[in-house]
Each structure stands twice: as C-alpha cells, then as structure tokens.
Amino acid sequence: xxxxxxxxxxxxxxxxxxxxxxxxxxxxxxxxxxxxxxxxxxxxxxxxxxxxxxxxxxxxxxxxxxxxxxxxxxxxxxxxxxxxxxxxxxxxxxxxxxxxxxxxxxxxxxxxxxxxxxxxxxxxxxxxxxxxxxxxxxxxxxxxxxxxxxxxxxxxxxxxxxxxxxxxxxxxxxxxxxxxxxxxxxxxxxxxxxxxxxxxxxxxxxxxxxxxxxxxxxxxxxxxxxxxxxxxxxxxxxxxxxxxxxxxxxxxxxxxxxxxxxxxxxxxxxxxxxxxxxxxxxxxxxxxxxxxxxxxxxxxxxxxxxxxxxxxxxxxxxxxxxxxxxxxxxxxxxxxxxxxxxxxxxxxxxxxxxxxxxxxxxxxxxxxxxxxxxxxxxxxxxx
Amino acid sequence: xxxxxxxxxxxxxxxxxxxxxxxxxxxxxxxxxxxxxxxxxxxxxxxxxxxxxxxxxxxxxxxxxxxxxxxxxxxxxxxxxxxxxxxxxxxxxxxxxxxxxxxxxxxxxxxxxxxxxxxxxxxxxxxxxxxxxxxxxxxxxxxxxxxxxxxxxxxxxxxxxxxxxxxxxxxxxxxxxxxxxxxxxxxxxxxxxxxxxxxxxxxxxxxxxxxxxxxxxxxxxxxxxxxxxxxxxxxxxxxxxxxxxxxxxxxxxxxxxxxxxxxxxxxxxxxxxxxxxxxxxxxxxxxxxxxxxxxxxxxxxxxxxxxxxxxxxxxxxxxxxxxxxxxxxxxxxxxxxxxxxxxxxxxxxxxxxxxxxxxxxxxxxxxxxxxxxxxxxxxxxxx
Numbered sequence: 001x002x003x004x005x006x007x008x009x010x011x012x013x014x015x016x017x018x019x020x021x022x023x024x025x026x027x028x029x030x031x032x033x034x035x036x037x038x039x040x041x042x043x044x045x046x047x048x049x050x051x052x053x054x055x056x057x058x059x060x061x062x063x064x065x066x067x068x069x070x071x072x073x074x075x076x077x078x079x080x081x082x083x084x085x086x087x088x089x090x091x092x093x094x095x096x097x098x099x100x101x102x103x104x105x106x107x108x109x110x111x112x113x114x115x116x117x118x119x120x121x122x123x124x125x126x127x128x129x130x131x132x133x134x135x136x137x138x139x140x141x142x143x144x145x146x147x148x149x150x151x152x153x154x155x156x157x158x159x160x161x162x163x164x165x166x167x168x169x170x171x172x173x174x175x176x177x178x179x180x181x182x183x184x185x186x187x188x189x190x191x192x193x194x195x196x197x198x199x200x201x202x203x204x205x206x207x208x209x210x211x212x213x214x215x216x217x218x219x220x221x222x223x224x225x226x227x228x229x230x231x232x233x234x235x236x237x238x239x240x241x242x243x244x245x246x247x248x249x250x251x252x253x254x255x256x257x258x259x260x261x262x263x264x265x266x267x268x269x270x271x272x273x274x275x276x277x278x279x280x281x282x283x284x285x286x287x288x289x290x291x292x293x294x295x296x297x298x299x300x301x302x303x304x305x306x307x308x309x310x311x312x313x314x315x316x317x318x319x320x321x322x323x324x325x326x327x328x329x330x331x332x333x334x335x336x337x338x339x340x341x342x343x344x345x346x347x348x349x350x351x352x353x354x355x356x357x358x359x360x361x362x363x364x365x366x367x368x369x370x371x372x373x374x375x376x377x378x379x380x381x382x383x
Numbered sequence: 384x385x386x387x388x389x390x391x392x393x394x395x396x397x398x399x400x401x402x403x404x405x406x407x408x409x410x411x412x413x414x415x416x417x418x419x420x421x422x423x424x425x426x427x428x429x430x431x432x433x434x435x436x437x438x439x440x441x442x443x444x445x446x447x448x449x450x451x452x453x454x455x456x457x458x459x460x461x462x463x464x465x466x467x468x469x470x471x472x473x474x475x476x477x478x479x480x481x482x483x484x485x486x487x488x489x490x491x492x493x494x495x496x497x498x499x500x501x502x503x504x505x506x507x508x509x510x511x512x513x514x515x516x517x518x519x520x521x522x523x524x525x526x527x528x529x530x531x532x533x534x535x536x537x538x539x540x541x542x543x544x545x546x547x548x549x550x551x552x553x554x555x556x557x558x559x560x561x562x563x564x565x566x567x568x569x570x571x572x573x574x575x576x577x578x579x580x581x582x583x584x585x586x587x588x589x590x591x592x593x594x595x596x597x598x599x600x601x602x603x604x605x606x607x608x609x610x611x612x613x614x615x616x617x618x619x620x621x622x623x624x625x626x627x628x629x630x631x632x633x634x635x636x637x638x639x640x641x642x643x644x645x646x647x648x649x650x651x652x653x654x655x656x657x658x659x660x661x662x663x664x665x666x667x668x669x670x671x672x673x674x675x676x677x678x679x680x681x682x683x684x685x686x687x688x689x690x691x692x693x694x695x696x697x698x699x700x701x702x703x704x705x706x707x708x709x710x711x712x713x714x715x716x717x718x719x720x721x722x723x724x725x726x727x728x729x730x731x732x733x734x735x736x737x738x739x740x741x742x743x744x745x746x747x748x749x750x751x752x753x754x755x756x757x758x759x760x761x762x763x764x765x766x
Contacts, residue, residue, distance in 0.1 A: 005409055005411075007409065007410060007411065007412060009412045011625065012410045012411075012412060012413070012625070012628065013410075014409065014410060015409070015410050020406070020407045020408070020409070020410075021407055023403070023406040023407055023629070024403045024404055024406055024407035025403070026388055026390065026397065026398070026403070027390060027395045027396075027397060027398045027403075027575075027581050028388075028390065028395075028705070029390060029392045029395060029705050029707075030395070030582075032705075060443070060444050060445050060448075060582065060583055061443050061444045061448065061607065062443050062607070062624035062625045062626065063624070063625065064606070064607050064623075064624040064625075065443075065444065065448075065607045065624075068606050068607045072606075095606070096606045099603075099604065099605070099606045099609070100604055100606070101604070190625070192410075192625060198410050198627065198628065198629040198630075199413075199443065199625045199626060199627050199628055199629075200443055200583045200627030200629075200630060220482075221482065221483055221484070221604045222482070223447070223451050223455075223478070223479045223482045223483070224444065224445070224447050224448045224451045224608065225607065226482070240447075241445035241446070241447040241448075242394065242395070242445045242446065242447075242573070242575060242582045243445065243582060244581065244582050244583030244627065244630070245395065245581065245582055246406070246581040246582075246583075247581075247583060247627070322411070322412050322415075324412075
C-alpha cells in the first residue's frame with residue numbers, strides 16, 4: 001500500500017520541496033558577484049532568525065564544528081567555564097573544553113531537568129567563571145532550559161562579563177531565541193533542524209563582548225575553525241575556504257519561507273504543534289519524559305511492555321514513518337518526535353494517529369482517536 | 384540567444400544530472416541500516432579511487448578541513464616537516480603547520496615549477512624530517528609534481544619512515560594516484576573536483592605508518608577533526624557527528640559512474656582531454672603557464688593586450704561559460720580551465736572554440752578553427 005515517507009526525527013528534519021529542487025540545479029562557482037549578493041541576503045535573514053545585529057558565520061561542517069568554533073575561539077586554555085550537562089550534547093561540549101585545555105566545572109543535572117537562572121546564580125556566587133556553556137534545547141532529552149533567566153543571572157553575578165555560550169542547534173528558528181535582547185554571547189546552530197536544510201552547514205555568531213575575547217585569544221590552535229579568518233573573508237562577502245555553496249543557495253530558499261511566515265509565526269506554529277502533540281500523548285495515556293518540555297522535539301516514555309524495536313520498527317515498516325529513539329542511558333525507554341522546521345498541523349496529526357495505531361497493534365490498551373482528538377483540539381488554535 | 388551554462392572552473396566542477404537529482408530526493412536519517420550499507424559501498428568505491436586498502440574517512444567540511452585533519456593528526460607540535468611550497472594551496476598547508484606548532488622548512492619553488500624526487504632527496508640528505516607535505520596537483524598553477532619519485536626519494540633517504548602527506552584535491556580521481564603502491568602516507572581530497580559532487584565533503588586516508596603516528600600523537604588539540612573519533616565510528620559504519628548525508632548519498636551516484644568507467648578509463652579520458660586542450664591553446668598561438676602541466680586543470684598566459692576582465696567577462700556574458708583567472712601574484716596574467724570530473728570531449732571542444740571566439744572579438748589575431756583543429760586531432764584518440 002502506498003504510504004508516503006515521513007521523517008519525524010529531530011534532525012535531520014524534512015526539507016521543503018522547493019529547497020530540494022534548488023539542490024538539483026547545476027552547480028555554480030562561489031567566487032562571483034551573484035554568490036556574494038545571495039550570501040549577503042542570507043546573512044541578513046540569518047540575523048533575523050538569530051534576532052541579532054551581529055554577523056552570523058556560515059561554516060561548512062556539522063553542528064559540532066560550529067560548537068567547537070564558538071567555544072574554542074572565545075575561551076583560551078586555562079580559562080574556566082561552567083558547563084551545564086543535562087544531556088548528550090551538553091556533555092559533548094564539556095569534552096570539547098577538556099580537549100582544548102579549557103577548565104570546566106560540570107553542573108550535572110538529571111536528564112530531562114532544565115537549567116534555570118537560580119542554578120547558575122548559585123554557581124556563579126560560589127566561584128568565578130569566564131563563561132557558562134549550555135544547550136538551550138537538549139535534543140537528547142527534549143528539554144528546554146530557561147536561557148533568558150540564565151543570561152540575567154550571569155549579568156547580575158560577580159562575573160557579569162562572563163560569556164553565555166549557547167548551543168541553539170534545536171532552538172534557533174524553532175522557539176523564541178533573542179540573541180541581542182537576552183544578551184547571549186555565542187550562539188550556535190546547524191542547518192538540518194529548524195532551518196529546513198539537509199546537514200552540512202553550521203552557524204555561529206558572537207556578541208561584541210565575545211568577539212573581544214576571540215581577538216584577545218592569541219594562542220588559538222585552530223585553522224579551519226579560526227573565526228578570525230571567517231571575519232576577514234566575510235568583509236569581502238566571502239568564506240575563507242570553499243563552502244558547500246549549493247547548500248548555501250538552498251538555504252536561501254528555506255530562509256525566505258521563514259521570513260514570509262515571520263519568525264514569530266514560526267515560533268507560534270512550532271509551539272502549537274508541540275502542545276498538540278503532547279496533549280495527544282497524554283490523551284492516549286502516555287507520559288512525557290521531560291520536566292520542562294521543549295517545543296522543538298518531544299520525548300515520550302514507552303508504556304510497559306512496548307519495546308523500542310517493535311514500536312519504531314512497525315512505524316517504519318507499516319507507516320513509513322521515521323521517529324527517533326532514546327540516546328545513551330535512555331535507549332529503549334523513550335521515543336522522540338520532531339516539531340521543528342518543515343512541519344505542519346497535519347504532520348502532527350499523522351504522528352499522533354500513527355502512534356495510536358502502532359501501540360494498539362502491539363497490544364497497548366489505547367482507544368483509537370483519543371490522542372488525535374486531544375491533539376486536534378489544540379491545533380484548532382492555528383485556524 | 385540560448386547558451387547553456389558551462390562551469391569550467393577547477394572546482395567546483397560540474398556535477399552529473401543523476402547526482403543532482405539524487406540531491407533533490409527527500410532527506411532520510413543517517414543512523415539507519417540503509418545508510419550504513421550505502422556508506423560501506425561508498426567506502427569501498429573511495430578505496431578504489433584512492434587505490435588503497437586503507438579506510439578513507441569522510442569529513443563534512445571543505446578540503447582545508449581534511450588537510451588540517453591529515454597534517455595535525457599525524458604530526459605533533461615540535462615535529463618537523465618539509466613543506467614544498469609551489470602554489471597557493473601548498474602555502475596554506477605551511478600555515479597550518481605554523482598554527483599548530485609543527486616546525487617546517489619551506490622549500491619555495493617558483494609558481495609553475497614541479498617538485499621532484501631529486502629535490503626532496505637533497506633536502507632529506509641535508510636535514511632530518513618527520514614528513515614531507517606537498518600538493519600533488521597544484522590547482523593554482525596547474526602544475527603536477529612527481530609524487531611517485533618523491534615517495535621513492537623519502538624511502539631511500541636517511542629518514543625512510545618520514546610521512547609523505549599529499550594534498551590530492553585535484554589529483555585523486557583525475558590523474559594516476561596509487562596510494563598503496565607508491566607508499567603515500569596521508570592522502571587528502573575534496574568532493575567538488577574529480578569526484579563530481581558539490582562542495583561540502585572532504586576525505587582523508589592514512590597508511591598504517593601514518594596511523595601509528597596518529598595514535599602516538601597524545602596531545603592532539605582537535606575535537607571535530609580528531610580522526611580517532613572517526614575511526615571509532617567507522618567501525619560501526621558511521622560518522623561521529625551528523626554528516627552531510629544527502630551529499631554522501633549523491634556521492635554514491637557519482638562514484639558508481641567512476642567505477643563503471645574504471646579509474647584507468649577516467650585517467651585516460653582526463654589526460655586526453657587535457658592534452659587536446661593544451662594543443663588547442665598552442666594551436667592558436669598561446670603559451671602554457673606550467674613547466675609540468677597537470678592534466679586536471681590547464682593554465683594559459685593571456686596574450687599581450689588581453690585583459691582578464693574583458694576575456695572572462697565576455698566568456699561569461701556571451702558564451703555563458705565560467706572559467707577561472709589566476710590567483711595571488713598570477714591574477715590577470717593567466718586563465719585556468721578544468722578537465723576533471725564530469726567533462727567530456729565536446730566540453731573540451733567548446734572550451735577551445737569559445738576561447739577562439741572571445742580572443743578574436745577582443746582583437747587578438749587568431750584564425751578561427753586553428754585551436755579547435757589541433758584539439759580535435761588529439762581527441763580522435765578517444766574514439
């Protein structure tokens with residue numbers, strides 16, 4: 001039976017058809033006036049998505065490349081960061097610090113727990129830090145930390161100039177993120193999440209305070225990720241090394257869609273779909289994993305007796321739907337569904353309905369329609 | 384008037400239609416059995432192109448990322464490399480050494496001059512080195528160094544275990560390159576040259592000798608480009624960080640074309656087209672730049688009175704053909720035309736003919752057809 005392919009993993013996420021078609025166009029060279037004009041437009045659209053007046057640098061690489069670039073350029077070996085580790089990606093950034101000789105205290109939170117301003121205030125009262133590094137929306141736990149209050153806590157602390165370094169990989173372009181207004185210093189994201197593009201590009205922006213730190217960092221051991229080279233090139237509307245230019249051109253198509261919907265429109269759609277999905281899960285008697293659920297991705301506990309392998313296997317095989325499982329210690333315990341990017345109300349309904357069908361098939365006692373009805377009630381807000 | 388777009392720059396190069404269409408397919412997730420199977424096939428095809436039994440690691444990034452990965456993972460700070468600097472890219476790898484505390488002597492050759500085994504033997508007789516770093520085919524000067532004889536010279540020297548680190552960005556998959564047979568230790572390439580893909584992926588392979596050096600390099604300051612993480616992941620058929628998976632899937636299409644043509648077939652086609660192009664240039668009275676021309680790209684002196692701006696501007700505007708100018712000190716003095724990758728005999732003829740038309744238009748005394756006839760005589764070998 002015909003079943004369309006639906007990608008509901010929290011990255012890569014599905015990409016608009018118009019963007020995909022752009023990728024099928026013949027390759028052009030990137031050292032041209034046309035490319036520079038297009039790159040400047042993309043720059044301005046990225047600033048809009050980041051809500052910043054600062055330059056957003058485009059790196060050809062994974063999100064990890066941009067995170068390394070953000071952390072290692074702005075913090076010198078021997079400086080000290082508070083790493084809030086409440087998930088797999090947060091733990092990775094602590095490892096980056098270790099690898100580059102950046103001292104760090106890890107504030108370990110249980111998976112699913114969000115970081116708050118109070119927690120950071122307490123840590124900053126007990127010790128001096130040059131930076132706090134956190135993940136705004138932890139993809140691995142579907143948990144959103146209170147970034148705005150964390151920025152305030154840092155500014156009100158005895159280290160008010162400490163850098164707030166934020167992995168916004170599953171927040172920027174999905175949920176409210178206001179780099180300049182909140183005072184975020186280093187903001188990182190990737191192409192394959194809310195920006196509606198395949199993987200391959202990553203982005204990082206620096207506040208004037210963070211850029212001063214970059215310039216002061218004299219013994220930087222980076223070449224490909226030396227951000228001063230990117231700054232020099234962008235002054236000419238360029239990148240220092242051959243960029244993934246077809247992905248950049250396609251990014252232009254996706255960013256135009258975001259601008260047309262407006263960033264506030266994107267945030268509202270995403271949060272409504274996320275709320276509908278959560279109500280759908282609760283409506284069929286399931287339990288959410290996160291103590292402060294993110295709107296970009298949801299994590300749901302498996303009910304007893306349902307195995308990850310059977311559940312996701314059936315979704316894939318019978319429904320042609322790909323959702324994510326748990327990572328690390330949560331493997332087999334939760335499943336995760338994306339709400340970011342190219343996702344509309346009916347994608348949400350299909351997700352909820354397919355989960356109902358699959359759980360029923362696997363013997364879980366669910367009344368078909370209970371989740372969908374709860375979700376639909378929320379989705380009504382959109383129309 | 385309808386004029387098809389033709390991209391004749393030495394990277395990005397033009398990409399087969401079938402590969403472009405692959406890029407327009409819906410995005411899938413990369414942590415699946417299907418992806419692993421496909422990635423394993425690509426691995427084996429890359430080994431075929433590299434002519435090696437070693438793993439070829441796929442990095443999401445520019446060629447510069449793979450070059451940094453190759454150099455910095457296999458050479459520790461304080462070790463000493465002989466950098467053969469005979470072009471813009473060779474000079475960049477010397478800068479990478481500086482940035483990471485790798486000592487280096489730069490053997491500066493005039494642009495357009497190739498490195499030979501004798502030169503390296505002389506340097507290795509005068510001092511001890513841990514490695515020689517060279518560009519096999521310098522894109523900026525269209526010059527090919529004698530890699531095979533350089534490998535022999537190193538092995539016959541008093542530092543026979545020194546690493547031969549090779550930027551094969553415009554050689555691997557275009558001209559004969561035999562990693563294992565010649566004893567190359569670190570071999571680097573990028574996606575947007577002979578591999579017939581847009582920019583965004585880069586590749587690096589290590590000989591057992593080089594991999595021993597990677598494992599012995601205990602104080603590595605890399606995270607995204609730490610190759611030990613790639614080795615660990617590839618054991619599971621995976622990459623350590625989200626790869627540009629749509630580019631990888633499209634790479635499969637291009638590599639299949641190379642396998643079908645055979646690598647020897649690709650080398651023969653490329654070298655015949657390059658020879659035809661060179662004869663075409665000589666046939667209309669032009670002079671080649673390089674003292675040892677590469678077959679992947681040709682560089683040609685402008686005749687007196689012809690400006691780069693007018694020449695390449697006319698080609699672009701009237702003929703919809705994009706060729707490259709000179710870089711650095713050669714800006715305005717030469718133009719460069721690609722022969723790598725998705726280039727056939729009639730692309731070569733169009734290149735020669737369009738150069739004839741353009742030079743004539745700009746007042747250069749050329750007999751229309753003189754270049755094309757000379758080129759065609761060589762191309763006859765192909766049929």
